[in-house]
Amino acid sequence: MTGKLEDHPLVQGLKHQSEKLGSGIKDAAATHNSAMTTLVEHVLKAQAELYKGQLAILENMIGKLSGTAPAKAEAAPERTRPASPLASRAGSGGLPLSERIRQATSGSDEGASSVKIAPVSSKGGE
Secondary structure: OOOOHHHOHHHHHHHHHHHHHHHHHHHHHHHHHHHHHHHHHHHHHHHHHHHHHHHHHHHHHHHHHHOOOOOOOOOOOOOOOOOOHHHHHOOOOOOOHHHHHHHHHOOOOOOHHHOOOOOOOOOOOO
16 A cells, blocks of 8 residues: 555545534534523423412412411502401511511511511420
């Protein structure tokens, strides 16, 4: 053989095929990454909707347990009955339980002073 091995037609064909496969793998990886990103976005949106529904259910249950209607986005009508004894004992100023929870868990300082957390004491030997 007088020529270099790299110049052989079989080797040239294999190099070309290898480059073609490498390009195909890169395209497949990009498609896969795009599909996975889209899938994760859809899952996160669905999960957010699920949590919104669960929050609405919890607010409704809290409203029923505290004897008040669940909080609405628009202004609620004035209360027609007095605040529950539990609300007055908690020092909440007559706010519904769901509103106190919302204020306690929100980032704003508004209403935060009305929510008191009592320390927990252990009854037993430590």
